[in-house]
Structures are given as structure tokens and as C-alpha cells.
Amino acid sequence: MIRADIISTIGRDCLTSNIENDEFSYPKAYSQASLTFTPIRNRSGRAFEKLDIRFVNDNVTVLVETKQNFHTGLDDAKEQLSAYVEYEKALTGNRIIAILANTTNDDVMVWRGVVSDGDFMPKETALRTINEYVDFYTSKINDKEKVMQNTYKLNELLHRHSIPEKLRSQFVGTCLLALKNGLDYSTPTLTPAQIRTRIKEVLESLLNSDINKAEKLALLNRNVLDDQYVRQMNIAAFREILTFIETNILPFINDKSTSGQDLLNLFFVTFNKYVGKSDKNQAFTPDHITDFMAKVVGVNKRSVVLDPCCGSGSFLVRAMTQALDDCATAAEQEKVKKKQIFGIEFDENIYGLATTNMLIHSDGNSNIRRGSCFALADWIKEAKPNAVLMNPPYNGQRIHLPEKYVKTWPKDKKEDPSKGFYFVKYIAELLNSENITATLAVLLPVACAIGTSGEIARIKEEILKENTLKAVFTLPNEIFYPGASASACCMVFEIGKKHEDNPFTFFGYYKDDGFKKKKNLGRVEQIDIDTGKSRWIEIEQKWLDAYKRNEVNDGFSAVQKVSGTDEWLCEAYMKTDYSKLTEQDFQNTINEYLAYLVKEGFVYESND
Helix, strand or coil, rough: CCHHHHHHHCCCHHCCCCCCCCEEHHHHHHHHHHCCCEEECCCCCCEEEEEEEEEEEECEEEEEEEEEECCCHHHHHHHHHHHHHHHHHHHHCCCEEEEEEEEECEEEEEECCCCCCCCCCCCCCCCCCHHHHHHHCCCHHHHHHHHHHHHHHHHHHHHHCCCCCHHHHHHHHHHHHHHHHCCCCCCCCHHHHHHHHHHHHHHHHHCCCCCCHHHHHHHHHHHHHHHHHCCCHHHHHHHHHHHHHHHHCCCHHHCHHHHHHHHHHHHHHCCCCCHHCCCCCCCCCCCCHHHHHHHHHCCCCCCCEEEECCCCHHHHHHHHHHHCCCCCCCCHHHHHHCEEEEEEEEEHHHHHHHHHHHHHHCCCCCCCECCCCCCCHHHHEEEEHEEEEEEECCCCCCHCCCCCHHCCCCCCCCCCCCCHHHHHHHHHHHHHHHCCEEEEEEEEEHHHHCCCCCCHHHHHHHHHHHEEEEEEECCCCCCCCCCCCCCCCEEEECCCCHHCCCCEEEEEEECCCCCECCCCEEEEEEECCCCCCCCHHHHHHHHHHHHHHHCEEECCCEECCCCCCCCCHHHHHHCCHHHHCCHHHHHHHHHHHHHHHHHHCCCCCCCC
16 A cells, blocks of 8 residues: 555544654654654664654554565564654653554554554454544443443343352353453364363463462362352353353453453443342442543553452453553563552452453453452552552441451441441551552542541541542442442542642532433443534543642532541532522432432431
8 A cells, every 4th residue: 555545544634744755753753842862773773763654633643654565574664663652652642553554565464552462453454544543542332332231131141041140240251251262162062061171271371370370260160160050051051151252242342442441341340230239348330430530540651550459350450451551562561460450359259250350351460369458468568559449348347357447346336337438548557657659549438528527537537647638529329320329439549648738629529420321231321412422531531631620610620628527528619500500400409318318217207
């Protein structure tokens, strides 16, 4: 394909050049940006400086290096293109699509991110438009709703074949992982036992370099493949389930695109609504909220991320995705996966789910530990996290918390009186003891923000002695629907920085995330009629911009100086935008208040 056709296909409007023959000179670009340019050289000493074709749109840069035939000397061509990716990352920080293109035919090779085997996209055999390449990094709403529908159908299929609810997520995740990595179940004479053996072999190969391999294999075997309900399935049922997953779930899973990451987390969150309906202690975080929180704490390739209550691993997956997108080389990506993602999960079954989730996303599971964060203090200190993302249990039982804390509870108290806040206090004190500075974002019940007395107020005051409350976001009602019913807020702390030194806190009334409840599907992303895009994409940017700029907007955000004895919610400090109030708003508020009174057990007593 000639140069003019390449430019026409991708999009001339987004073409950038800075020298006469339309190439892009990185030394010149660095000079204009007041940056120091250090050339990367190949083995013979040749410096790579000028890229053939460069396109930029919406924080995504498409780099195209043309050759007569890149198949001849492919390693050298990849080395050259990799250098340009590294330059671009340092220059703009943009997300990258890197392309090798032949000028003698239409052959192309495409990488999303860095030029490595992990980011290579083998199915991309023809050039696309710049907008399509931008879509590699954005969510595709129709696909999301489709996978939710397919997950609902899969649940019915598993129910029909007597797979119990508590087993379903881990069983489907294990099958999905095996299928993604080449499981062949097509031989007509295979028995269920032989299929299970093949799945085990795939798992063993994936965990080959993992230091906790034996433990994880034993767990997946015991809790999934050796479970009596799985073992009793006949071959027809096993094939039907695998075929459904391969046909209706696997096509949506693409760990080389952000949309694929979103869809996989959406799959786990949607499916987990069928797990432990009676267990109000488990509230799985929606993927779009994990994305928002990871951006709030500024996760990048230098972040060392900890989730001390990681559940199915949604925060870890999202953090790893954002960190990998910031990397410029395969070596940086490998470092993120192996040394910068840390998670802890107490529940054995959910721990297995987290391991599977991270494996589906091309490793990153090595530093997930099973146990209690209270028993792994030394391990956390050794990790030295500078970014903490967490959604602790809101109704922790006595067995889940340290004895020294449990002893302070009233004798008749069965659940954590802090509603999960104690986890934040513990992690903050742990990091402070090692002089580790970090940004911590946590999901907690609104009751933790409202509390101005008792255990919650005491914890709030203690946290602020050594740490700053940077922001609190009031999140949409029923954010965990159709799972837990808790109303939640997101608190952001700067660990190791005393609140009194920077006392102003940003408060956001972030009630509208552009999602609506839909029967049998949960909360579903909505499309903007005018733009045809997901409403959440624009809403998330609005949320982030207001937070970063400390904006004060009536009915939306406020900035206030608070202490541990104050309410930590935007509703207490923002001004009302009366121009937007309707009669329905008033009715909704009354309904919500009455529902709250009923839920909390308040009884009206007449004086008559």
C-alpha cells in the first residue's frame, strides 16, 4: 500500500508531521517541548529518529513505519518501531497503536500498546480508520449489553445442568480461561474426565512460573474441577456448556483492548449476582467504578497497587490495565505484572476467582495471596504500595477482624461497627509506620461519611491525625445492584500527609453515572442520543475534571474544611441548583427518606 493510501485510510485530518518530506522528527518534537532527546540505537549503532507517518486523535497516537517488505528483517523493523513507541510515550503519554506496513502489498502488523508478543493483534490484517483505533481503548456499549444477556442465558443453562450458584462463577471462569488458551474438546470420544484433565493441563502451563503454583492448582482442582457437581456432569452437558461459553462469551473477551477488559469484568460482576444472594457481606464493584477510582489515584506504570480485600480482582485488573497502557516497553509491562500488582483475599472461592481473572488478563496473578490482610502486615510493608484501591466488607464478622479490635465491640455486636472503616485505619497505620506515602481510594457505606459519633467518628478522627481526606464522592443509589443493597461513597485519602496541613476537601455529588436498571440485566450503560456514544465516558471525564480542579458547582460539587466530627458528604455543603429541581425530585427525596427510615427500623410514635 502506497503512502497516500495509508494516510487516506487512517485519516488525513489527524496526520501530523514536522519536517518537509512529511516524516515526523522526534528530535525536533522534543526540542519544541523543551525535552532532552536521547536516541535509541540498534546493534550496529544506527539511531532511530524519524517516523514515517504519525496520526493523533483523542489521546491516541497511531505510529506507522513503512517498509518495502518488513517480513525481511522483521526483528530490526520491530526494534525500530519499538523505539518510536518509547519516544511517543515520553513526549505525549498517549495510548499507542503501532503499525508496520508494506508498500509493495497490503500486509500490516498491528500492536496495541508496546511492540511485544503480548500486545500483538494477529487478527488485525488490514488498516482501519483513526476512530476505529481509538475504539480499541474505549468501551463498546452494545457488546457489553450483549454479553450481559448471554451471561443471563448461561446462568439458566448451568441451572439446568445442576451446577450450584456458589460454584458457577469460578467454574465458568476456569472454562473460559482454558478455552482462551487453546482447550480442545472437539474429539468425539472424549469423556468428561478427559476434558477435566485437559483443563488441568492448560492451568498448569499458565501457572508454570508462579511461585504459588501448587497452592493455586490445588485450589482450582479441589473447588472446581473435582467438585462433585462438575464430576457428575455427562459429556453432552459438558460439551453444551463449553460450546456456549466459546460461542457466546469468549468472542467478547479481548485482553488486548480496553473494551475487552471492561467486558470481562462485566461478565464476573453480572454473574456474581447469582452468588451468595444471602451474603450481604459481598458487594462486587462495578467495572466502571473501578476504572474511575483507578484514575482518581492516578495509576500509571510507576504505581505499586494494593487491594487488601481484592474479591474477584476487579480493582487489580483495572489497575493493571491502566498501568500497562502507560508503559513504553515490554520490559516495563513485565515489571508491572510481576512486581507492582498486589492483592489479598480471605474467602477461598473468591480468591480462586481473582487468580483466574488475572490469568485471563495475561498473568499479573503472582502477587495475589489468600488470607487476611491483618495477618499479612509484613508482606504489605515489603510491597511498599503507593496506590491502594479497596472495597472492604461492610459487615465483617468477628472472625474477619483482629482480636484487639473485636474486644472493643459490645458483647452483643456480631458485625463490624465501623462498617469496613477499620480496614482503612489499619492500612493507613501500616503504611505510616513505614513512612510509605500513598493515595488510597475506598468504597464505604454512606453511613461512614454521615457518622459524627461513636466508633465511626473515632476512626475518622484517628485517620486524620496522620492522613489527609482529599475527596469524598457520593455515588449513585444501588451502585451494587443487583447484588448488595448498600448506598456507597468513595473516599480518597493521602496517606502520610496530615490533614491539618492541607485541610480543604473536595466533595462530589456524583449520583448520575448514566446507567439505568434493566430487568434481568442489572444496571446497564446508556447511549447519548445526540452523540451515539456511551453517556458514562463523558460523565466520567466530568467527574474527574471537577475533582482535579476542585471545582465548586451548585448541585454537583463543593470544597469544604472538615474534621473527624463533621459529615463527609457533598449534600451537607453544596448549594442547591434550584433551576433544575422538579416536583418529581421532591417526591423521590421523600420516598428515599421513608425507605431509609423503614430500613433502619425507625418507628413513628404519635403523642395522641
